[in-house]
Each structure stands twice: as C-alpha cells, then as structure tokens.
Amino acid sequence: MKRDRGDNMLELNKEKFQILGCEGQNADAIMRPNITYWQDAWRRLKMNKVAMFSMYLLLVIILMCIVGPYLRPYGFEEQFIELANTPPTKEHWFGLDQLGRDIFVRLWKGGRVSIAIGLIATFICTVVGALYGGISGYLGGLVDDIMMRIVEVIVGIPYLIVVILISIVFEKGLFSLILALVLTGWTGIARIVRGQILQLKESEYVLAAQALGADPARIIIKHLIPNTIGIIIVYMSLNIPSYIFAEAFLSFIGLGVQPPNTSWGAMAAFGQQNMDFYPYQLIFPAAAISLTMLAFNLLGDGLRDALDPRLRQ
Secondary structure (H helix, E strand, C coil): CEECCCCCEECCCHHHCCCCCCCCCCCCCCCCCCCCHHHHHHHHHHHCHHHHHHHHHHHHHHHHHHHHHHCCCCCCCCCCHHHCCCCCCCCCCCCECCCCCEHHHHHHHHHHHHHHHHHHHHHHHHHHHHHHHHHHHHHCHHHHHHHHHHHHHHHCCCHHHHHHHHHHHCCCCHHHHHHHHHHHHCHHHHHHHHHHHHHHCCCHHHHHHHHCCCCHHHHHHHHHHHHHHHHHHHHHHHHHHHHHHHHHHHHHCCCCCCCCCCCHHHHHHHHHHCCCCCCHHHHHHHHHHHHHHHHHHHHHHHHHHHCCHHHCC
C-alpha cells in the first residue's frame, strides 16, 4: 500500500505491472557460457585479422616446403648446364640458377632446412632456458645470483665468435650451426621465466604444494613453468624468425649450410653474385625469408595480445 498526496490509499499489486521485452526468457540464466583461458585466447586471436592471415600464410609456406619439391619433376641437385641462368618459364617456374638448377625446387627444399633450424633451435633453447630460469627463480638467494652471473657472461659472448669456434672444432654444417645458435640463445627465455617465477613462487598453490611435501623439481615443472606457458609461446613465435635470419646470415657468409645441401640463406648468397644480370635468383629466396619472418612476427604480436590474461573478458 502507498499513500498519495490526498491521503488516499493506493493499492499496488502485480496485475498493474507488465514486464516488457523479457517474455519467454530466463533472466537468471548465464548470458554467456563459461569458457577456459585457452578458449578465450583462441577467440581473441581469431578477432585479430592480421594474426590469422599470418598464421594461414605460415601454413601455406610450410605446406609448400613439404610438397613443393614434388610438384616439379626435377631434383634439387639436378643440373641443366645448357639452360643455366634461364629466367622463369612454363617448365621452370622460378627459373634456373648459374649451375642450371631449378630454383622453384631448391627454394622449397631450402625452406625445409631454414624452418627446421628455426624450430629445432627455438625448441631446445626454450626447454633449456625455461628449466634454468625456473630453477634460478625458485631457489633464489645465492644460487640465483650465481646462475644469473653465468647468464650475463654468456650474453656478453657474440654468437658469431661461437659459430667460428665451433666450425673449427666440428665440420661446417647443420649440426654445428644449430649447436652454435643454441649455446648462446637460451639466455633470453631464462631471464623471462626467472622473472615470472619470482612472482609466482609466493602464490597460495605453491605454498600448498610445499606444505604437502612436494620437492622443488615437481613444483617447478608441474606448477610454476606451466603457469608461464603463455609467455613462453609468445617468446617462441618471436624467436623462430630470429633464428631463421641468423641461419640465412651465416649461410650467406659461408658459415652455415654447405653444398650440396641448401637453404634460403645459401640461395641468397648464390643469387647475390648474379644480382645485376639475373635479379630473380636473389628475389625469390629473399622474398621467402622476408615473408616467413614477417608472418612469424605478426603472429607473435597477435599471440601476445591473445594470451595476455589482463585482456580476458
């Protein structure tokens, strides 16, 4: 009951009110279904058109590296000396190099080596660096100081010197190249993971694991490092192109992949010698390197935004 200005009693009941716009709906139901962190990250990544285009471009490049050499009936070492330096034709889509080898077949054959080096080196560096940084950050104190001083010493060593020294000890080739890149490349992710572990090790679930008697190795591997997986994935996506470029640079100056094997860097080195008269021999491998690096970097930027928990909705 409610009293109006004239002290007349007004009776209020449900029949005098009508709900508009909600007929047949359950107002108590959750408006959006609950989704996991990874589902939300994938949803936000799909909203980034540039990142999705980069991902599809990478898939196309990787697919061509797998099936591309089989699209033409030529071997990557097969030579047609009489047709050397022939520009692109219907028979040889990307032309022939100075030794009469089909550039299309060699481009995708070399892409296997370049991308494999980037993936293998990044994986090894990530595993080593994550474990090293996790141990350093969790143990802390004197152990952390000593381990970080070791990292600073390694960072101060130019990797080109390491490559030259390893090339002297071992033969020039794929193994020595990956070894040289890995020896100094794990320090970046080690620092990143260490910084994250320093923040996470005071969390309640870590204290609970310690109270239950879990040893440090289990806490680091099972609890701490999995909670840094988002940052690790972003680091990997941004580190792969740096290793691809490092391989291309070292192969360009003769310290990388050796003949008869090939890579994009080795092809660019051969194409640079004939750039004035036959520019296509340099354009195709250079374009492959540039597109792959650009796609990885743009995808890494998209993953960084998608995996940021502060942007989760």
